[in-house]
Amino acid sequence: MNKLVSENQIKPLLKNGLVIMIGGFLGCGTPEKIIDLIIESGIKDLTIIGNDTSYEDKGIGRLIVNRQVKKVITSHIGTNPVTGQLMNSGELEVELSPQGTLIERIRAGGYGLGGVLTPTGVGTLVEEGKKVLDIDEKEYLLEMPIRADMALVRGSIVDTFGNTIYKGTTRNFNPMIAMAADTVIVEAEELVKPGELDKESIITPGVLVDYIIN
């Protein structure tokens, strides 16, 4: 079982219409080399799930600018003006989810839960079309799980089995999306051999990882 693959071996996995979760917060912790591959591949009609649409020249933002995205599920689009322009012109569908809700929907998708109940969004536009449950005299929204065809993870130090450690605030969405997709690709900033990582510090166990690029 060799998970370490070349960029050319990733390309056949990239297809039109994929639902892809991408790690990162304003581009910090986003696997930019895999983004490069998606841009080179020219695949279209993607649904992208991630915290934000980053900046025009970074991370998810580059896929938006390159018109490869049909729909984005995210919490913030304010740092990338192109997202708003494409949304207003009807070229891009934008589903906004509060940040804490979005990550819990992904967690529910990855952890086998039927949904999450959150007080966030009660009495706002976020409530529209959702079930409101009254539990011990407090209102909660039922938010549904989400999963993806593919999760693109950026690891700071990764062993060749896929065990992953994240530095600083690069962790953000990465550990959750690695649980919630059929195919998980990790882009390793630094690659090491199994046994070299402190096992107590591993955040994403390699058993979740299908492919590693370096």
Next chain:
Amino acid sequence: MIDKKLGKEIIARRVAKELRDGQLVNLGIGLPTKIANYIPEGIEVSFQSENGMTGLEKLSESDKENEDIINAGGGYVGVLENGAFFDTSFSFGLIRGGHVDLTVLGALEVDKMGNLASWIIPGKLVPGMGGAMDLVTGAKKVIIAMLHTAKGKPKILEECTLPLTAKGVIDLIVTELGVMEVTDEGIVLKEINKDTTIEEIKSLTACELIIDDDLQVMEI
């Protein structure tokens, strides 16, 4: 009139006086971030950034750029010795779970019911809510730090006209003109800037302003 730049400094200085020793605090992007520059002496607070850390260093102190560490506004920051990193799910567990003592955010509009509108101007500006909805829903105390008006128009209203970030969540509103508490009876002016008058602040507020019996001069 107090100019915008001075106004923002007044607000940041005054909000900083609300910090208490040992609190976990989340400051919003923009004006609220400046509050970290005015932490009262003898008080130690931990700042959380919702993208996944506690122990945020004051921005100005962080000269060492590390592209693996950013705050929720995307700026490079440092981490204190007692800081920690975590994922987004945990981070919002801290927030929704009531572990964050105080959040300070800006606003487009607020109203006398303590409603907040801060994430969308339909048809004009749709930045998205980011973490704001979770923060004001989960934090133990919510302070709105904002200029009293926008282009001369009141931002404190009878009822918000823009889509809400959350209902009835605001505890305290601090502007360059005064400090106002949101109560069941309405908005109570607790402190007033020495450079304004009750008449002026009332004329710039679009809902009834209850004047506290024990009205104080705003300490800056």
